[in-house]
Amino acid sequence: MPFQDTEDLExxxxxxxxxxxxxxxxxxxFIEDWGLKLLALIIAIALWLGVTGQNKPVTLRVTGVQLxxxxxxxxxxxxxxxxxxxxxxxxxxxxxxxxxxxxxxxxVDLSDQRAGERVLRLTLDRVKMDVQEDVKIEGFHPATIQxxxxxxxxxxxxxxxxFEGNLPEGYELGGVSVTPAKVKLRGPADRVAxxxxxxTETVWLDGKKEGFNLSxxxxxxxxxxxxxxxxSVNVRVDVTEKKRSDLHLPxxxxxxxxxxxxxxxPIRYR
Numbered sequence: 001m002p003f004q005d006t007e008d009l010e011x012x013x014x015x016x017x018x019x020x021x022x023x024x025x026x027x028x029x030f031i032e033d034w035g036l037k038l039l040a041l042i043i044a045i046a047l048w049l050g051v052t053g054q055n056k057p058v059t060l061r062v063t064g065v066q067l068x069x070x071x072x073x074x075x076x077x078x079x080x081x082x083x084x085x086x087x088x089x090x091x092x093x094x095x096x097x098x099x100x101x102x103x104x105x106x107x108v109d110l111s112d113q114r115a116g117e118r119v120l121r122l123t124l125d126r127v128k129m130d131v132q133e134d135v136k137i138e139g140f141h142p143a144t145i146q147x148x149x150x151x152x153x154x155x156x157x158x159x160x161x162x163f164e165g166n167l168p169e170g171y172e173l174g175g176v177s178v179t180p181a182k183v184k185l186r187g188p189a190d191r192v193a194x195x196x197x198x199x200t201e202t203v204w205l206d207g208k209k210e211g212f213n214l215s216x217x218x219x220x221x222x223x224x225x226x227x228x229x230x231x232s233v234n235v236r237v238d239v240t241e242k243k244r245s246d247l248h249l250p251x252x253x254x255x256x257x258x259x260x261x262x263x264x265x266p267i268r269y270r
Contacts, residue, residue: 064101078150078188091135150188165206174238187226
């Protein structure tokens with residue numbers, strides 16, 4: 001039986017163990033190219049934080065949103081309620097950043113109101129708005145508005161021709177006729193009742209030495225709440241030459257008073 005020296009056994013190099021498949025996978029995942037993998041991890045965390053930050057709800061107050069009043073049949077607003085309102089919204093920053101005042105319209109439903117003065121609270125039940133999904137309306141400022149509803153009426157009103165400019169020297173207006181002499185107006189009852197005459201657009205007199213006719217002269221109602229049903233009239237303007245200056249012809253009149261001499265008194269002719 002052969003005998004092996006113990007010194008020879010001490011010089012033998014042990015054979016390294018072959019890594020198992022799980023060990024090789026773990027080494028590849030966690031040790032190899034660790035610098036690139038650490039960078040990728042940092043980028044992933046940054047993206048995650050960015051996404052979660054974008055989705056976090058924020059609050060935005062949008063100023064100057066247009067108000068649109070949905071009026072009841074047969075009634076109209078007689079006063080001047082606000083035309084814009086500030087709206088407070090809650091949602092993701094990404095969505096709110098894309099919203100501007102022109103993108104929103106606040107429709108105020110007045111269909112349940114009657115004639116008279118009212119103070120209305122702007123609530124989500126009364127004000128309807130189209131907003132993006134996941135955007136919530138928190139409130140309005142001002143929170144209340146004052147309105148006055150009046151019945152819509154029609155009335156005939158005299159037409160008044162509005163003149164500007166001056167006729168040449170020695171000429172004057174001989175007369176003005178309007179056809180039709182009255183026009184029909186429509187609007188809130190209290191406003192129509194307060195309007196005594198309906199004026200036309202400007203008719204210029206500069207340089208006119210004879211009469212003239214104008215067709216389709218527009219009716220100009222400064223009150224935006226009142227509508228002219230009859231929108232135009234025909235106008236006839238007569239221009240005449242002024243008569244010459246008065247002639248002063250003297251004649252003798254004897255006064256019976258003993259203290260006065262004969263005096264001259266004029267006779268006027270036209």
